[in-house]
Amino acid sequence: MQSTRVVVLCFVSLLLCRMALAAPDRLPEGKPLPVLAWSGVPQAETSAARYRELADCGFTLDFSSFSDPENAIKALDAANEAGVRLILSCPQLESDPAKTANRLKGHPALAGYFLRDEPDTTAFPTLARWAEQIRSADPDHVLYINLLPNYATTDQLRAATYAEYVDRFAKAVPAATFLSFDFYPIVGTSVRPSWYENLEVLSAAARKADKPFWAFALSLRHFGYPAATIENLREEVYSNLAYGAQGIQYFTYWQPTSFECGDSPIDAKGKRTAVYDVVKRMNAEIRAISPVFEGCKVLSVVHTGQHIPAGTRAFEAAAPIKSVHTEGDGAIVSRLANGPRQFLVIVNRDIAHAMPTTVTFNSSTAIDRVDKEGQLHPIDGAAADAKVEPGDAVIFSWAPSR
Secondary structure, eight states, X not given: OHHHHHHXXXXXXXXXXXXXXXSOEEOOOOOOOOEEEXXXXXXXXXXXXXXXXXXXXXXXXXXXXXXXXXXXXXXHHHHHHHTOEEEEEOHHHHHSHHHHHHHHTTOTTEEEEEEEESOOGGXXXXXXXXHHHHHHHXXXXXXXXEBOOTTSOHHHHTSSSHHHHHHHHHHHOTXXXXXXXXXXXXXXXXXXXXXXXXXXXXXXXXXXXXXXXXXXXXXXXXXXXXXXXXXXXXHHHHHHHHTTOSEEEEEOSBOOSSSSEXXXXXXXXXXXXXXXXHHHHHHHHHHHTHXXXXXXXXXXXXXXXSXXXXXXXXXXXXXXXXXXXXXXXXXXXXXXXXXXXXXXXXXXXXXXXXXXXXXXEOTTXXXXXXXXXXXXXXXXXXXXXEEXXXXXXXXXXXXXXX
């Protein structure tokens, strides 16, 4: 009996060892990327259940406006129960910044303060003074101002060029925690031509200012913008991340009533829509691959294709990458460094068609493919083929030799 028990235990141990050897390695767990719900839970809907619903969709942050600090504190209490943090605004934050910040800053669910959306350059001096008043009372929380996209006119920007607009903001409002801009690239069934140039300008300005930048994905059907699909969200999210974005924001979570729109994750009556599940799926992908992007350093961003987008550079090989061949419209090819690893991120620019892709590497470098769960799968040989779905990304990784 004893010998049988020993044999069984040995067999189980051997089986477990084989299973452990067969299981792919994973990227190390890291801090999740911030994922913000713009127009999140409204004041009238404040409850821990509503914030849990938001968290279940994959959001880590909520941005909502409140009528006064009292209602903001109620929301902070409810959000804290659900493990969500708030970036908030209220009129008193502007009329009495220091007093309001002092009242709110000790709450564990407070992430920061929202000041203004899409200011032109004439507003920068006022925003700078306001930001410094809040910062003097609360040096620890986020100060958030969201900028215009590059398809705004020079009259809207009050600047000669978009690059000048962004540069002037970074210099004029140093208290802002990060650079943020809203650009909704998919109109109808096509991508705006200036989308990638906007990412080039923002990412360059963020590096120059030594700050992160945050960018948007669209989860609200309105005007000529379509309802969110997984293909569209992937195109927006993975393009942002490939350029080094350190926060993803969705416009909007709760459907507004101030203009004609629909198909947000939560409709105007507070009911979930099909978009809720699409966004939840996208956010699960973001969470699983956060170790690739959170805190990363962008080494280069280039493009493939017969026609590369305006303001971007064409792909050039650099060891250990020998070549990247993509069919169809072409791709973003981003090289990132994060901790002891480097990553190659290839994003299909086409939101309607899959992109056959072949990447060749130096045979001396051990390459892994990173899947949507953050698992590492060794590449057999010096070449890898992939079929990158519309708007999707394929990710490779290696540890540089020292």
